[in-house]
Amino acid sequence: MNKWLATATLLLVNSFIFAQNIDKIITAPEVERIEKVLAADEMRGRKTGSPEIDMAADFIGKEFKKAGLQYFAGLNDYRQSFKMTKAKFVSAAGIINEQPIASGDIIAVTTQPVLKINETAGYKKIVIDSSSNLIEAAAKILEANSPSLVLVNTAHTKNFNRLKRFKRDSFDEKASVVFVLSNADAQLYSFEIEHQISSTQLANVIGVLPGKSKKDELVIFSGHYDHIGVGKPNAAGDSIYNGANDDAAGTTAVIMLANYFAKLNNNERTLVFVTFTAEEVGGFGSQYFSKQIDADKAIAMFNIEMIGTESQWGKNSAYITGFEKSDFGTILQRNLAGSAFKFEPDPYPKQNLFYRSDNATLAALGVPAHTISTSKMDTEKFYHTVDDEIETLDMVNMAEIIKAIALSSKGIISGKETPARVEKLK
Numbered sequence: 001m002n003k004w005l006a007t008a009t010l011l012l013v014n015s016f017i018f019a020q021n022i023d024k025i026i027t028a029p030e031v032e033r034i035e036k037v038l039a040a041d042e043m044r045g046r047k048t049g050s051p052e053i054d055m056a057a058d059f060i061g062k063e064f065k066k067a068g069l070q071y072f073a074g075l076n077d078y079r080q081s082f083k084m085t086k087a088k089f090v091s092a093a094g095i096i097n098e099q100p101i102a103s104g105d106i107i108a109v110t111t112q113p114v115l116k117i118n119e120t121a122g123y124k125k126i127v128i129d130s131s132s133n134l135i136e137a138a139a140k141i142l143e144a145n146s147p148s149l150v151l152v153n154t155a156h157t158k159n160f161n162r163l164k165r166f167k168r169d170s171f172d173e174k175a176s177v178v179f180v181l182s183n184a185d186a187q188l189y190s191f192e193i194e195h196q197i198s199s200t201q202l203a204n205v206i207g208v209l210p211g212k213s214k215k216d217e218l219v220i221f222s223g224h225y226d227h228i229g230v231g232k233p234n235a236a237g238d239s240i241y242n243g244a245n246d247d248a249a250g251t252t253a254v255i256m257l258a259n260y261f262a263k264l265n266n267n268e269r270t271l272v273f274v275t276f277t278a279e280e281v282g283g284f285g286s287q288y289f290s291k292q293i294d295a296d297k298a299i300a301m302f303n304i305e306m307i308g309t310e311s312q313w314g315k316n317s318a319y320i321t322g323f324e325k326s327d328f329g330t331i332l333q334r335n336l337a338g339s340a341f342k343f344e345p346d347p348y349p350k351q352n353l354f355y356r357s358d359n360a361t362l363a364a365l366g367v368p369a370h371t372i373s374t375s376k377m378d379t380e381k382f383y384h385t386v387d388d389e390i391e392t393l394d395m396v397n398m399a400e401i402i403k404a405i406a407l408s409s410k411g412i413i414s415g416k417e418t419p420a421r422v423e424k425l426k
Contacts, residue, residue, distance in 0.1 A: 025260045026403050028395040034063070034252040035308075038225065039244035039390045046243060047229025048278045049084075049200040056225050060205040060275050063255045067262040069207025069273065074292075079203040082171045082288045084278065085111045087195040094191035096184045101191075107163045108193040109142060110176035117149065117178065118190040124148045125186060130155035138163055138179065147175045149189065151182050169281075171202075171288050202277045204285045209261055211270040214415045218293065220272045220301040220369070221257050221405075222286070223250025224279035224358055234386050244390045245308035245375070246383065251275045253304045253402045260406055261413070268415035269299060276358045286358035295362060300328060300412050300419050301369030303359035306383075307401045308393035311374035312347060315397050318374045318404070321346045322354035326368040328419040332408035341404040348377045368419035372405060 037043075037059050044052040061078035072080060092106040108115055117123050124146055128137045130153045141148055152160060160181045178191055205225065211217065227243025242248075258273040276285035311317045320329040323345035332343050346353055354360070359369040374397075375383065382388040411417030 021263070022260065022403055022406060025263060026256050026399055026406065028399045030256060031252055031395045031398045031402070032390075034255055035244060035248055035390050035393065035395070038248035038251055039242040041240050041242070043242070045229035045241040046225060046227045048202065048226045048281050050229060053226055053277065057203055057205050057277075060225060060251065060255065064205070064207035064258060064273065067207070067255075067259040069209060069258055069262065072206040072208050072272070075206070078205050078207055080206050080274075080289065080292070081201060081203040084169060084171055084200045084202050084284060086169050086198050086200070087111050087167065088198070090194040090196055092191070092193040094180065094189065096180070096182055096186045096189045098188065099184070101180060101182060105160070105181035106191065106193065107160070107179045108176060108191075108195070109166050109179070110193065110195065111170055111174065111197060112176055113195055113197045115176055115178070115193045115195075116191070117176075119186075119188055122147065123178070126150045128152045128156065134159050135162060138166060142166055142177055145175050148177045149186065149191075150177060150179045151184070151186055152179055154181060154183055157181060169284070171284060172291075202285065204274055204276050204289055206272065206274045206289075207258055208273070209258070209265075209267055209271040211415075212266075212268050214269045216297055217269045217415070218272050218298045219267075219269050219409070219412055220274060220298060220362075221254050221304070222274045222276060222301060222358055223247050223254045223304045224277070224285065225251040225275040226277050226280055226285075228280050228384065231386070238386045241384070241386055242389050244388050244393055245306045246388060247279070247305050249306055249308040249393065249398060250304035252398070253307060253405065256402050257406055267413045269413055271413065279358050283358055283360065287361050290361040290365065295365035295367055298362060298367045298369070301359055301362050301367055302405060302409065303357055303369060303371040304405070305357050305371050305373045306375035306380075307373060308398055309374055309376070309380065310394060310397060311344070312376050313342070313344060315394075316341045316400055316404075317344060318372050318401050319344045319346050321357070321359070321371040321373070322363065322422070323370075325354065325363075325422045326370070326420045328368045328370050331411060331417050331419055335408045335410055336404060339404070339407070341400065343372070343404070343408065351377050353377065363422050364425040366421045366424040368422050372401075374401065
């Protein structure tokens, strides 16, 4: 047998192995079974930190156990638990060069219940002048993670309160930064800021299929299982944001892919199936996860977000965010050649979707981490409403999307294809 024929035969065999029984494993009834649990009224919208999101985590863990997944490194169950600390402002007082500073002109980004600082406290003094972009400058200072007193020129008075968006909700210790609206030189100063601190125990749910020949190389399949909980009732009296599409749909896909690949049991690279918490309140679950792995060993991330409705191209199609940032999408398209399914580039570039989901943290570290979605972000009428219910989903089309993800990933999972790295964020 010549070399070309041998290669062609191997590819044909591999394609058959990946396709075998897929129609029996990834089915519309199975999609519906999982969705009915995750998007049930009993889950009360799976709000981060609620008892109901723990119910959802228990269900996902049971599904991973049923599939035969192993625990993630260092864990003794399927939960990757961590604590989130929140700071609620109570009061602020301060003096610069013996002149009092109004409480509204002080914003502290901290998790300290009572923060007291003066010129002897070792805080770095930084000035944001009138010509600077306030938000960009503040973000860089916070990223430096150094105790700082930041004097903001009064030219930014109109936008100063926008700094409150930099909440110090955190799962690890961060340096305190105090922003003060003042043009003073601040040779002498003292500030006392009080916050009410609360902590919430959160958890990602993770299962693993170890690779055979390339165990250290990770391929990640992810979605977030939290949503926004209960809100104001609509005219019909419904107050539960069920989140059937956002993102019980992605979580359903992760569970079904885990079951499918576990049955195949031929992955050369290690497969990590993770459902993230706290996406809706800042992406904290994926941020925590990214700190527990070596990003250089993450070969690719298939993040799945809102696949329950048809894309703008109709059935048998989905889009990939950040398509142009790596050849991830090109690889997936190539592996679906001859099929009825198509992956398209993100049609909503102005919405910056690539950095608005749980793929963002790993993508910023250089991983070809992309989100797969069908959501029509310009016209998706049930997005973040109480009407995001299971009845609005197309179960058959969802099953086809999940099959397409499974089949298109075959080269990456087998170790034969490796997407190019994404440019790291500076």
